[in-house]
Amino acid sequence: MTVFSEGVRTPGPDREAGEQVLEAPVPLDLAALYAAHRLPLARFALLLVDDMATAEDVVHDAFIALQQHQSRLRDPAAAVGYLRTTVVNNCRSVLRKRQTVRRHLSLVRDSHAEAADSELLLAATQQEVLAALRRLPRRQQEVLALRYWGNLSEAEIAEALGISRGAVKSNASRGMDKLEAMLGASR
Template sequence: MTEIDFTGLYSAHRLPLVRLVVLLVDDIGTAEDVVQEAFTALHQNRHRLRDPDAALAYLRATAVNNARSVLRKRQTARRHLRLARVENAAPADSELLLAAAHQQVLAAVRQLPPRQREVLALRYWANLSEAEIAQALSISRGAVKSNASRGMDKLETILGDAR
């Protein structure tokens, strides 16, 4: 059995995974934590991985699932603590991350349902194929196609209204 090159995997894919997850959780610090937890899970479960070439797919799926968990925990905390927070408020460092034109698109993406947002982030931000997205989200390729289509239609509507 071939060993996983954790150093190479971490060096090559940590930052792209953080960029992907920040689109899902809207917070760089949380995104970094989510990705770190994915790498930790991979290391802890490395003996269960039959094919070392599947390590990146495992990391993506784990990162997306961890991001979902973070979002569920946030929702629960908000519901129970009744936090008064403007949902569409931009993170304090968003201007450093994106140009003004990109902020409008990101704001529109945040309005999408979670599954459409995940599919579009994996497709257009992480440049994954339909099969890779289906694997990462544990859904069918048909579901990937329909969520991508619906998400793009909704983005077109939202961005068309904003102009």
Template sequence: MTQGGEAAQHARDEGDDGDDAPATLPELYAAHRLGLVRLALLLVDDLETAQDVVQDAFAGLHARSRRLLPDPDRALAYLRVSVVNASRSALRRRRTARGYVPPHEPPGDSPEARAVLAEEHREVLDAVRALAPRQREVLVLRYWSGLDEAGIAETLGISRGAVKSTASRALDAVEKALEAKR
């Protein structure tokens, strides 16, 4: 063995690869965490987000540690790329959140408006209850169950024409009953 080969063998035996690069994840974390947080902080301008980005990068490295940790340069390069990409994603999420405009919510009804609406609903239900059974069935299947004319005809065993005429007469009767109450 040559003298250079003996020195390299001794360095491997001692666990020293000659460039003092961290060999384990905790060593890599201790050596580079602050620098990576500074990098992320410059990109996202928020310490908490920067710390989260770096933590996620180290978690990703841990998941790939078999491939990347034997080569500390690759591991550090992976961390830098992860921090930059995660910072970009954080900025995109932030920009999307700031640009979001919630849909317009109409103001809540006043108690008086709800009482009037409830009274109108009761009047309509009373008018529907006063209909002939076939008329009531057609309206309930149409407006409560959402069936079309063919579905109502099939359900009740009548023709589509009978459904149309029955629905028309039923709606006229409900309208007249409501007008009579006013």
């Protein structure tokens, strides 16, 4: 689905039937979008990149991209979906870059180390669930994070990740089965 366009051509009341006029796109209230969605998007990104500073950078980059392309946004209601998709793609880019750095520099580093302050904020059970979530394949992590932390529908998840609804269902099911097995084994 294409979210952006250069505008909509519609015939006006005082125009001839064949003549069309370019309508101006509806402006977005970026400040309101930022206030309403920055924190939930940052929390979601944190689940994927495992570093709050990087998660915030990813979200800020998504808002910058939206600001740069807002004039081509066909439907203002699609802005939140655009932001989610951009955050997922930016997180994937961050993870690819990390992987490349590790491979080429042969750095051994715990990619799941959390800052001391974020450890204190989570209860022991939440830490256990997050640790198990991080051991899942990337796609299952993304689907479960969007479903249970982002409260998105299957259709919204499919759109954000660029996959089918069936793939969302199967990744969610497999991910939950693996989580249950991991968490059941640890108790």
